[in-house]
Amino acid sequence: MSHVIATVLRHEFRNLRSNRGVLFAGLAMLVITESVLRLTGTAPRALVTMLNLVLLLVPLVAILFGVISWHASREFNELLLAQPVRRRALFAGLYLGLVAPLAAAFALGLLLPFLLHRAVKPESLPLLLTTLGSGVALTFVFGGLALLIGVRVDDRLRGVALALAAWLLLTVVYDGLVLMVATTFADYPLERPMLLLTLFNPVDLARTLIVMQSDMAALMGYTGAVMNRFLGSLLGTAIAVAGLVIWILIPAWAGRRAFERRDF
């Protein structure tokens, strides 16, 4: 299994220089980070400014790029499946071959400007690393969702529409729904249900993680605010990290299961 994963990954990284989608994503991240850093002047301000960018754009890029590139390589994947390889191993290779270069492009695009400007101070390091970790985790989550959609939906246009709907639901609609529930049942003790609802959204989990490393409570979403107040930072961080790991595992597992069972 590891031979197949290593082989697919090696080829993906070897051909990265001509992978326009990944190069464009990395370059865009680099330009944005550089611009924000120049405008704000300090690392904490730049990172807080980039909070919503990481929470909105990184998932969008991962899920759209994932679905589109899956459909573009569907026939080639059939050729790979005709080789003496297990489906489980090939799926793992294709999944990591998609998300690892994207995550690397995001990480480099975010880190390089901070390193070049020597803007990383010990006090801003936790916030930088948490932003980095959250962006990488969201790339894995939405990359997994992209492959799940790609494997299950044959029609490319429907796949892209479904990907956009999933992104919109998790980044915008979900928080709106939570807020609606909170205002509707404002007379009831809602802290625990709110906390539970946060776990069902990877974007909220990432937001909570990042904000917990900053003192910008005003920027927190409603669910993030509840988690911070209710659990305190250490337990909240542990739960948010565990929640993100589960969010990475479930779409990837469901995608692999669909990949193993479907006809090509």
Place this chain on the structure above:
Amino acid sequence: MTTVPTIPRTPLVQVRALTKAYGRRQVLQGIDLDVARGAVTAVIGPNGAGKTTLNKTLLGLVRPDGGTVHFDGLDTAGEIAHRARIGYMPQAARFPENFSARDVLTLLADLRGSARSRNEDLVTAFTLEAFLDQPVRALSGGQRQRLNAAAAFLFTPDLLLLDEPTAGLDPVASGVLKDKIREVRDAGRAVLITSHVLSELEEFTDVVVFLHEGRVRYAGALDALRRRTGASTLEQAIAQLMRAEVPLTARDREVPA
């Protein structure tokens, strides 16, 4: 002096009672088929007859609802080892746009490991040298199809599975492909080919399998089919079968030895 290979008499592939449905549509309805060694077997039939599904079932890309596929005597259900002995040329030659032709061939070789020898002469035979290091996105349809063909022959497979192989190939590359198919056959290995271009198939086909609505309507030697139908060409013979002008007997559907 050329040595004539000793060809085992048992078929390389034995398909029995193979069934497959997509929803309500029954695509394969109890297919029995033998793919002989040292012969070119052509699977022909109209669109929707089940040719591609049959090919994909042999490769494990499609899971049958019932029936068995044996490769060299071993049941292939849940197995992958036999695929190391198959060269597959799919109908659509689509490769990752950012890969070069060399990358595609190297990836396939790396996935297979070094278990089987590679036939590097194919790069020359299919004149791939000129564009071996160009990204696939820069290649023409014909160049991609030549790469597709080279990938199928690369590991000197015991079974060549070719799906509409000459589509998109220029006459020179098409001629090379036909020569390679004959070489494989003469070396005692098996070729299973599906194509709509019946006049081309006639040049090198030994066994004809005619599929219609998921069933084998005829399976036998090409000469026997011509005699049976009284037609001078394969095209005419198949046309007669499709118009059901030739009453078929149980023997016509027997798997040829």
